[in-house]
Amino acid sequence: MEEKVVNAIQDEYPDDFAWCYGCGRLNEEGHHFRTSWQGEQTVTVYTPKPEHMALPGFVYGGIIGSLVDCHGTGSSALALHRKNGHEPGDGVEPPRFVTGSLKVDFLKPTPHGTLIKAVGTVQEIHPKKWKVNVEVFAEDSLCARGEVIAVVMPDTFLKSV
């Protein structure tokens, strides 16, 4: 399993938008999820902290939901950036998305103590609205399926910063 994320979209966000508790590189207390292309799919990897448990031995569902959430917005940003002719690292500021809806089906308990990996398939459903189907694996075991509808960040958000 590929475990290293290079050219993450979150590395490209301007500082004003890098504070997300899930994926902001400037949020010292956050999870620092980082999302990149892996072929035609997207990937985010994370190793839950010891306290991120539902019960001892199993990962807390809210952490999986958070991973799916940020994986969805990051994947959508990657996809629209590519549609616009750009890739992380080329110096062009990427678009930013917010989450419209988040859905997670928990298929089986997710074992704690190993890396978990979100793999996404991105689809444009509207120029400003993208759907990301997500599978979450622990080792090679599929533990959850998710779907995120991500929306290009509206001006109201931008103006408020």
Place this chain on the structure above:
Amino acid sequence: MEEKVVNAIQDEYPDDFAWCYGCGRLNEEGHHFRTSWQGEQTVTVYTPKPEHMALPGFVYGGIIGSLVDCHGTGSSALALHRKNGHEPGDGVEPPRFVTGSLKVDFLKPTPHGTLIKAVGTVQEIHPKKWKVNVEVFAEDSLCARGEVIAVVMPDTFLKSV
């Protein structure tokens, strides 16, 4: 708005099941969500920490998802406990639920710096499967809607502890 949660279902879980990062009273690093009846509905309140932001000024969606998740399992436990003739505080151990699915629609950005409140309506859809419709408010503003399908904790979970 009622802000104090008394007779929370999470206070009744046996120690072995009190480690959830979202709602376990024994998880020192966790959110300590606590869920109780409020009339025929259920309520969980939480004040996000400073770092729980999406952008400065707005709450991170993953925290809202986590609140909805634990509110769903806690509400289901309250409802089945009541169906069985019991209320928190009467000394009888309540049932425990796990999350089958989680869905959150983000209706508007949730302002940071105030208490947020999940209000739930619980419905039995199978003796071991309950549905909780959730509304999340910041002050009096409805910011998100959620739905949780919660399932009575299977023996596989119990045996693993």
